Amino acid sequence: MHTLDAELDTARRIARQAGAILLEVYATPFAVQDKAGGMGPVTEADERANAFIVEALRTAFPSDGVVAEESDNSAGASRFERCWFVDPMDGTQEFVHRNGEFAIHIGLAMGGKPALGVVYRPVGDRLYWGVVGQGGFVEDATGRRALRVSDTTEPSSLRLVVSRSHRSRLTDAVAQRLGITHSQACGSVGLKCGLLAEAAADLYLHVSDKSYRWDNCAPEAVLRAAGGILTDLGGTPYSYDGAELQNHRGLLACNAAAFDRVAPVVAEFARESGILR
Known part of the structure; x- marks a missing residue:
């Protein structure tokens, strides 16, 4: 069975690097634009991180599809058995309001099903990652812990x-x-x-x-x-x-x-x- 270790290492590295781009812009008096079609706000940070992540994934995995929020996605991801889904900044409103609750999403779908995910919060340096069927972890200043949902039934x-x-x-x-x-x-x-x-x-x-x-x-x-x-x-x-x-x-x-x-x-x-x- 393919372990996806290389994909996971690459996605974590790219997420952290993209996080540095977001924080660079976050520290400046950045401008906010409204996206066409009422799709919400967008900043220089979204666009720079998007370009960086897409380029890095295409370089690392040239035969995979990449669908990203700030990209032209009309090329048809349906042609690819493996496709990366990228949100360079989920929570642009939170970025604009400067409350820190925004994250980078890098997910890999295989055969139309989610297989691997990395979610990185640059503020506080908090990284979640998981491989479906193999478990996941969260990593922050206090160390690394295995992820497990609650078993509350009521x-x-x-x-x-x-x-x-x-x-x-x-x-x-x-x-x-x-x-x-x-x-x-x-x-x-x-x-x-x-x-x-x-x-x-x-x-x-x-x-x-x-x-x-x-x-x-x-x-x-x-x-x-x-x-x-x-x-x-x-x-x-x-x-x-x-x-x-x-x-x-x-x-x-x-x-x-x-x-x-x-x-x-x-x-x-x-x-x-x-x-x-």
């Missing part, structure tokens, strides 16, 4: 992590139905999934269609490596075969123990609110 005991900049009524309604009373806010999708992977939270919902495969490929790989689950709001896993890049059906991330009790409730609310047709 929905009302679950700790919900919500978006810092996009809190939604639907999420609140689901939490109420499940009896959840504990929630915390966090920026990047990758950092939220990281909290689940290290058992510091148990459930995350993204209830809009405004996310893309590069947002969740690396986080999903890290979460699955830690024993968790990431699907759309209907409980169906996303495919990373390059045919569709937008997550039209939102995101549900959960520990495995509670998933079967949580997923039907989430799906019901998502259908009522029209996110699931």
Whole structure:
């Protein structure tokens, strides 16, 4: 079996180097532009990190596909058995607000399924990585620890992590139905999934269609490596075969123990609110 050690080492190195680029811009009075089509803010940091990561991956793995947020992705990732999904900065809002909760996502999909993920938070130098089926780790100033999701099964005991900049009524309604009373806010999708992977939270919902495969490929790989689950709001896993890049059906991330009790409730609310047709 292919261990993906070389891919993991390369992705970790590239993520740290890209993190240095983000921090370089972060320390300056950078300008913020609005992306075309209402896709949110973009800065020089996103664009510089994007160019660096894409070039580094193409050099290291010339026969793989690369899909990245700030690139032209019309070339058709579906032609590749192996495809990298890159978000050079997930949480640009957090970067703009200077709260530190932004991360670099580098994920590798093989045969349309997430295989490897690296999520790096430059502020605080915190690195999550995982290989699906082989486990994952988090590394920071205190050392390296194995990732493992919680085994909480009772929905009302679950700790919900919500978006810092996009809190939604639907999420609140689901939490109420499940009896959840504990929630915390966090920026990047990758950092939220990281909290689940290290058992510091148990459930995350993204209830809009405004996310893309590069947002969740690396986080999903890290979460699955830690024993968790990431699907759309209907409980169906996303495919990373390059045919569709937008997550039209939102995101549900959960520990495995509670998933079967949580997923039907989430799906019901998502259908009522029209996110699931």
